[in-house]
Amino acid sequence: MSLRIYGNRLLKTLPGQDTRPTLARVREAVFNIWQGTIEDCRWLDLCTGSGSMGAEALCRGASYVVGIEKSSRACTIIQQNWQQVANSGQTFKVLRGDVLQRLKSLEGQKFDRIYFDPPYSSELYQPAIEAIAQYQLLAQNGEIAVEHSPNLWNVGEIPGLEICREKVYGNTALKFYALNESFQTFDES
Secondary structure, X not given: OEEEEHHHEEEEOOOOOOOOOOOHHHHHHHHHHOOOOOOOOEEXXXXXXXXXXXXXXXXXXXXXXXXXXXXXXXHHXXXXXXXXXXXXXXXXXXXXXXXXXXXXXXXXXXXXXXXXXXXXXXXXXXXHHHHHHHOOOEEEEEEEEEEEOOOOOOOOOOOOEEEEEEEEEOOEEEEEEEEOXXXXXXXXX
């Protein structure tokens, strides 16, 4: 199976619904919202699936892309897809394993854009977003986009983060988070 992304590039996907790719209209909406902020950004893709969001970020000029995916079969496809679209000035890494454990391993790194699309019925939403805040993975002016079913997930408060916008596209919803102003630190140099 395959899907098309930015620049009419064709990506491989796994058969079945185990790694449900982000819908084209949702992918396009995210990149329209983040237009002008992808080039040279550091992108983190959680529950990466086929890697379409990270591939799209690479196509649009992200300098560094990290994906976390539990399925080893999916990791192989993500690696192939990202190799196909990345240029020599870009770096990417695919981490296989549990998203919560892998987030801890990224502590100390900062990402400008984080995309999180777990299985809609999973219990990962709250703990993963809390882990992003706890390990301070979001850069100063960064944002997190969380894809979810509008009917299945009710967000709880997350210390250090605040919802900055919400969008609904049929059966898919997106919540965008930014650092809460009281948690932002400023460089005094």
